[in-house]
Amino acid sequence: LCDGEFFHICCSALILNLIGQEGLKGDSATFNKIRESVKYVKGSESSLKKFEECVVKVGGIDTSISLRLDVSTLWNSTYLMLDSAIKYKKTFASLPWNDRNYKYCPSSEEWLRGEKVCEFVGSFYDTTNLIYGSYYPTSNMYFMQVLKLLKENLLNEDVVVCDMCKRMKEKFDKYWSQYIIQVRNG
Numbered sequence: 001l002c003d004g005e006f007f008h009i010c011c012s013a014l015i016l017n018l019i020g021q022e023g024l025k026g027d028s029a030t031f032n033k034i035r036e037s038v039k040y041v042k043g044s045e046s047s048l049k050k051f052e053e054c055v056v057k058v059g060g061i062d063t064s065i066s067l068r069l070d071v072s073t074l075w076n077s078t079y080l081m082l083d084s085a086i087k088y089k090k091t092f093a094s095l096p097w098n099d100r101n102y103k104y105c106p107s108s109e110e111w112l113r114g115e116k117v118c119e120f121v122g123s124f125y126d127t128t129n130l131i132y133g134s135y136y137p138t139s140n141m142y143f144m145q146v147l148k149l150l151k152e153n154l155l156n157e158d159v160v161v162c163d164m165c166k167r168m169k170e171k172f173d174k175y176w177s178q179y180i181i182q183v184r185n186g
Contacts, residue, residue: 031082034081
């Protein structure tokens with residue numbers, strides 16, 4: 001890649017990161033509850049052991065992906081944390097009976113919210129991987145994908161996803177217009 005192409009790809013990735021961060025600002029109470037649950041389980045050997053006992057008792061859980069703790073300022077790591085925790089939601093629901101110190105159990109509604117947000121943000125995660133994983137990425141390659149995804153979800157029936165999408169679209173419009181001006185001015 002030449003320097004100009006590299007610059008455009010880096011700007012595109014930065015814009016996508018800012019958009020992702022903006023989107024996850026919305027329902028932080030749900031994210032925090034899930035995050036605290038993962039933190040609790042990963043925080044000590046005894047809590048991890050009790051969690052693993054619950055995994056066995058609950059049964060039928062695909063354990064090929066382990067719980068991941070996120071860095072709250074990196075939206076893609078929050079997505080990975082949500083994605084891994086959702087796979088263990090039944091285990092988290094049964095954990096209070098196995099571990100009296102566990103206090104963070106998300107409600108069914110909070111898990112449902114987490115699933116909807118995870119599904120939506122997962123599309124941005126896939127687009128980011130498309131940009132970074134491509135041998136010949138271009139800024140417009142992700143532009144159309146992100147714009148399509150945002151437009152499709154502006155009227156999402158889930159209020160949190162809809163609000164999240166509106167904030168992301170505003171951020172996208174702001175940074176994309178600044179990027180276009182910069183490209184035109186060379």
